[in-house]
Amino acid sequence: MPDKRRDVISWDEFFMRVAIAASLRSKDPITQVGACIADTNHRILSVGYNGTPSAINDDDFPWGSSDDPLRDKHSYVVHAEANAVLNYRGSLKDMQGATVYVTLFPCHECAKLLVQAGVGEVVYLDDKYEGTLDNQISRRCLDTCGVTYRRVAVPA
Numbered sequence: 310m311p312d313k314r315r316d317v318i319s320w321d322e323f324f325m326r327v328a329i330a331a332s333l334r335s336k337d338p339i340t341q342v343g344a345c346i347a348d349t350n351h352r353i354l355s356v357g358y359n360g361t362p363s364a365i366n367d368d369d370f371p372w373g374s375s376d377d378p379l380r381d382k383h384s385y386v387v388h389a390e391a392n393a394v395l396n397y398r399g400s401l402k403d404m405q406g407a408t409v410y411v412t413l414f415p416c417h418e419c420a421k422l423l424v425q426a427g428v429g430e431v432v433y434l435d436d437k438y439e440g441t442l443d444n445q446i447s448r449r450c451l452d453t454c455g456v457t458y459r460r461v462a463v464p465a
């Protein structure tokens with residue numbers, strides 16, 4: 310009788326790999342972000358990636374950065390975490406205490422959104438904006454509202 314496999318990937322690695330897979334759908338030429346929300350029973354509730362509203366035709370929006378807000382991608386892109394929350398078709402009650410796996414640390418707008426959705430934990434891969442004002446506001450929001458966060462690495 311063969312013994313069971315023991316070297317399976319962890320839940321952290323599994324959900325982060327789902328988030329990474331979602332990021333591969335992003336049309337952003339510079340920064341592709343993916344998010345996966347898992348509930349306290351290790352069930353995936355939703356996934357999302359950064360994209361323009363509705364995504365019917367994402368050629369209608371700019372994909373570059375510009376000093377002109379009308380021509381700047383940041384004015385239009387819906388962040389991966391926001392899309393993951395919005396893509397969920399069930400009751401937000403299911404999101405209480407859930408964990409968001411995201412490939413980039415949430416901005417302060419997403420931090421507020423995640424708090425309001427009832428998320429309990431953020432697990433992230435990269436934090437390229439660490440130390441910026443936005444990042445500090447985001448951390449303050451999560452800290453004050455009792456949402457924990459931790460960084461994980463995923464083997465190549």
Ligand SMILES: Nc1nc(=O)n([C@H]2C[C@H](O)[C@@H](COP(=O)(O)O)O2)cc1CO
Nearest residue numbers: 339340342359386388389413414415416
């Ligand atoms: N956590 C995040 N989730 C996201 O979906 N994004 C998106 C918004 C933009 O499409 C892109 C960041 O723009 P930039 O770093 O290339 O200029 O990533 C950005 C962050 C950063 O906080």
Ligand SMILES: [Zn+2]
Nearest residue numbers: 388415416419
């Ligand atoms: Zn955001």
